Amino acid sequence: MLSLEHVSVTFNEGTPNEVRALQDISISVAEGEFITVIGSNGAGKSTLFNVISGAVQPHAGRIELDRDDITYKPEYLRSHDIGRVFQDPRLGTCPGLTIRENLSLAAIHGRQAGFRRDVKSAHESWFFEQLEQQHLGLEHRLDADVALLSGGQRQAITLVMATLTKPKLLLLDEHTAALDPNAAEQVISLTEQLASADDLSVVMITHSMQQACQLGDRVIMMNQGQIVFEIAGEERRNLTPGDLIERFHSLDSGAELSDRQLLA
Numbered sequence: 231m232l233s234l235e236h237v238s239v240t241f242n243e244g245t246p247n248e249v250r251a252l253q254d255i256s257i258s259v260a261e262g263e264f265i266t267v268i269g270s271n272g273a274g275k276s277t278l279f280n281v282i283s284g285a286v287q288p289h290a291g292r293i294e295l296d297r298d299d300i301t302y303k304p305e306y307l308r309s310h311d312i313g314r315v316f317q318d319p320r321l322g323t324c325p326g327l328t329i330r331e332n333l334s335l336a337a338i339h340g341r342q343a344g345f346r347r348d349v350k351s352a353h354e355s356w357f358f359e360q361l362e363q364q365h366l367g368l369e370h371r372l373d374a375d376v377a378l379l380s381g382g383q384r385q386a387i388t389l390v391m392a393t394l395t396k397p398k399l400l401l402l403d404e405h406t407a408a409l410d411p412n413a414a415e416q417v418i419s420l421t422e423q424l425a426s427a428d429d430l431s432v433v434m435i436t437h438s439m440q441q442a443c444q445l446g447d448r449v450i451m452m453n454q455g456q457i458v459f460e461i462a463g464e465e466r467r468n469l470t471p472g473d474l475i476e477r478f479h480s481l482d483s484g485a486e487l488s489d490r491q492l493l494a
């Protein structure tokens with residue numbers, strides 16, 4: 231479904247500040263697969279998402295989505311196929327607009343992707359149903375300004391918006407890292423629910439070893455712009471956070487996991 235072949239990204243090339251953010255990365259994501267990505271700060275995880283979404287162009291390599299070469303396709307043309315949720319709950323929704331208005335914007339955005347734009351009332355009940363399924367009580371607050379919602383509620387709305395139009399791929403960049411543990415747990419269960427309901431292909435960057443073991447079919451560890459290991463199959467099913475930390479330390483790469491990563 232998605233494949234990256236020998237993708238490299240270097241920032242500030244040829245200067246003292248040169249950073250080889252991605253070094254010869256090859257990875258593929260099958261349809262319906264759920265992958266978690268972990269790694270120390272600065273490992274290149276967000277840059278990986280930036281080249282997939284088109285925010286950054288690779289300096290070498292090739293990216294295909296559904297056999298379509300998208301290596302140099304502009305970001306706005308990919309946004310129908312690729313949903314993205316960031317760490318900061320304020321980035322995904324528009325303050326000053328209500329939940330209903332935010333959802334409408336996402337629906338309009340997806341129209342070109344084949345989203346059926348039925349009469350307004352059909353939309354209304356559909357939004358209600360979507361939110362009702364989340365069990366967060368937001369279906370009764372469709373006219374509330376999103377600025378009044380908690381971080382967890384905003385991330386829940388952002389997730390619903392990102393999946394509203396059934397993207398081919400959903401990219402989650404530490405989307406629970408700014409939330410308190412309860413809200414993080416709710417957003418994670420919503421993530422699982424949305425991913426399985428639509429059989430979405432998901433790549434989730436997480437700071438949490440627990441989440442990396444709890445969700446998905448495959449774990450990828452990145453370090454200094456490279457994929458240093460992948461765990462799938464039987465080994466993945468039995469994986470514990472302790473195993474992951476041990477694997478990371480056995481790399482002896484000099485990179486450190488933060489307290490946040492070790493404790494979460």
Ligand SMILES: Nc1ncnc2c1ncn2[C@@H]1O[C@H](COP(=O)(O)OP(=O)(O)O)[C@@H](O)[C@H]1O
Nearest residue numbers: 241249251269270271272273274275276277278
């Ligand atoms: N636009 C940019 N310009 C210069 N350096 C960047 C840019 N984006 C990321 N980097 C650098 O690339 C490296 C990887 O960053 P990033 O992908 O954000 O890491 P992660 O998400 O794993 O913490 C870091 O050293 C970071 O400082």
Ligand SMILES: [Mg+2]
Nearest residue numbers: 275276277403
């Ligand atoms: Mg990052």
